[in-house]
Amino acid sequence: MHYFHCIRESCGATYPLAENIHTCPRCGGLLDVEYTFDREAAAQWPVLWRGRRASLRTLDSSGVWRFRELIPFLSEQESAALAVTLGEGNTPLLESRAAARYAGLDAMRFKHQGFNLTGSFKDNGMTCGVTRARALGMRLVGCVSTGNTSASMAAYASYAGLVPVVFIPRGEIALGKLAQALEYGAVTFQVEANFDQILRLIFRLAESLGLYLLNSVNPFRLEGQKTIMAELLEQCGWREPDWIVLPGGNLGNVSAFGKGLRELRDLGLIRRLPRLAVIQAEGAAPLCRMMESAAAELQPIERPQTLATAIKIGAPVSWPKAVRELRASGGVCVAVSEQEIADAKAVIGRAGIGCEPASAATLAGARKLRAAGVVGPDQDVVAILTGHLLKDPDYILRYHAGELECGGRLLESRLANRPRIVAAEAAALEAALREAAGDRLTASG
Numbered sequence: 504m505h506y507f508h509c510i511r512e513s514c515g516a517t518y519p520l521a522e523n524i525h526t527c528p529r530c531g532g533l534l535d536v537e538y539t540f541d542r543e544a545a546a547q548w549p550v551l552w553r554g555r556r557a558s559l560r561t562l563d564s565s566g567v568w569r570f571r572e573l574i575p576f577l578s579e580q581e582s583a584a585l586a587v588t589l590g591e592g593n594t595p596l597l598e599s600r601a602a603a604r605y606a607g608l609d610a611m612r613f614k615h616q617g618f619n620l621t622g623s624f625k626d627n628g629m630t631c632g633v634t635r636a637r638a639l640g641m642r643l644v645g646c647v648s649t650g651n652t653s654a655s656m657a658a659y660a661s662y663a664g665l666v667p668v669v670f671i672p673r674g675e676i677a678l679g680k681l682a683q684a685l686e687y688g689a690v691t692f693q694v695e696a697n698f699d700q701i702l703r704l705i706f707r708l709a710e711s712l713g714l715y716l717l718n719s720v721n722p723f724r725l726e727g728q729k730t731i732m733a734e735l736l737e738q739c740g741w742r743e744p745d746w747i748v749l750p751g752g753n754l755g756n757v758s759a760f761g762k763g764l765r766e767l768r769d770l771g772l773i774r775r776l777p778r779l780a781v782i783q784a785e786g787a788a789p790l791c792r793m794m795e796s797a798a799a800e801l802q803p804i805e806r807p808q809t810l811a812t813a814i815k816i817g818a819p820v821s822w823p824k825a826v827r828e829l830r831a832s833g834g835v836c837v838a839v840s841e842q843e844i845a846d847a848k849a850v851i852g853r854a855g856i857g858c859e860p861a862s863a864a865t866l867a868g869a870r871k872l873r874a875a876g877v878v879g880p881d882q883d884v885v886a887i888l889t890g891h892l893l894k895d896p897d898y899i900l901r902y903h904a905g906e907l908e909c910g911g912r913l914l915e916s917r918l919a920n921r922p923r924i925v926a927a928e929a930a931a932l933e934a935a936l937r938e939a940a941g942d943r944l945t946a947s948g
């Protein structure tokens with residue numbers, strides 16, 4: 504049957520899914536949601552999932568619930584009655600020659616989770632997290648967030664008629680994300696502390712405040728996020744890419760991807776595990792540091808620093824799961840600089856794809872791994888773009904104005920694209936256009 508399983512080897516306790524818990528009541532360890540799958544039936548699931556793309560049923564239209572055989576924490580009837588879905592998932596897999604060239608690869612593809620309703624992969628997880636809250640009869644849901652979790656939780660909770668409460672570090676989240684939390688009706692607290700400090704506080708207070716916590720320590724969110732891998736593999740015709748590259752903050756996503764891929768392998772739907780590459784910003788890279796020093800425990804970074812606010816996390820909660828998945832898949836963790844993130848982001852934008860800063864760390868990381876010879880030029884690399892371009896317009900405008908700064912240092916804007924001022928007059932416009940676009944037209948192709 505289905506149950507919670509404490510991932511600590513020294514504990515390994517199990518609990519029925521009916522219990523309202525997020526972490527192991529015995530030892531405080533992280534929990535997995537585990538299922539007893541029907542391995543024989545699984546061979547037919549890809550056909551079933553594919554068929555649902557033509558269905559008009561609400562549940563089938565979701566890019567998460569379409570794969571509900573992989574997340575059977577509710578029965579089919581319960582899922583149909585309770586699932587809180589806003590049509591998440593079903594995101595495109597985009598090929599970019601420009602990005603491949605930049606990374607030094609023959610080809611490169613981007614799975615763009617910014618196509619979700621609230622513009623990030625948090626929607627893939629939140630649909631399951633909020634559905635679980637509803638199934639438990641919780642009214643008040645809360646999260647501590649660097650921005651995207653609060654935007655997503657606000658939307659899903661309000662859509663379900665629950666009350667969202669968000670705690671965000673004051674002055675440290677991107678403008679688009681704060682705007683979303685407010686517009687979607689979240690009770691919003693800007694707290695004078697960083698993400699890690701607020702999270703510690705709210706972990707302690709959640710129960711007395713009556714909050715159902717929807718941070719990524721909540722294993723049901725990771726269950727939703729793991730279906731991103733099923734959708735990706737479906738788009739790849741069930742042929743495993745060599746590498747899946749993603750940014751790492753609180754490390755929930757890499758944990759979800761790893762679990763999802765292992766389950767697909769155990770079900771016989773793929774033969775081998777793609778290698779996971781987690782990319783962190785240099786100023787917020789506790790996992791990279793831990794892997795490099797071969798330490799047994801993660802040492803938190805007291806004051807994480809990066810303009811990629813979505814991964815500005817010094818004490819990632821899910822690190823034990825992340826380490827497990829990197830080991831299982833032969834994965835790696837690398838850190839990239841602010842300049843490398845800014846350059847990669849501009850390349851992804853110029854390619855007509857666009858993403859928020861944290862997402863661009865993937866291309867910067869792929870380039871670095873390629874240069875180091877870890878990734879071969881002909882390997883099949885898929886990068887996960889975690890968030891939408893418009894999440895952080897401030898970063899973009901500063902970049903193109905040549906005013907992007909981090910820690911008091913000005914970054915170079917190598918692909919700056921400045922708006923031009925022109926008189927309202929035909930000849931002036933024509934001359935200006937010829938001057939501005941001439942090079943690009945002759946150099947096209």
Ligand SMILES: *Cc1c(COP(=O)(O)O)cnc(C)c1O
Pocket residue numbers: 623624625651652719750751752753754755756757813814859861862889890891
């Ligand atoms: C949340 C988030 C991340 C980090 O994901 P984790 O699961 O915390 O590692 C990266 N990019 C974006 C855009 C995010 O919203």
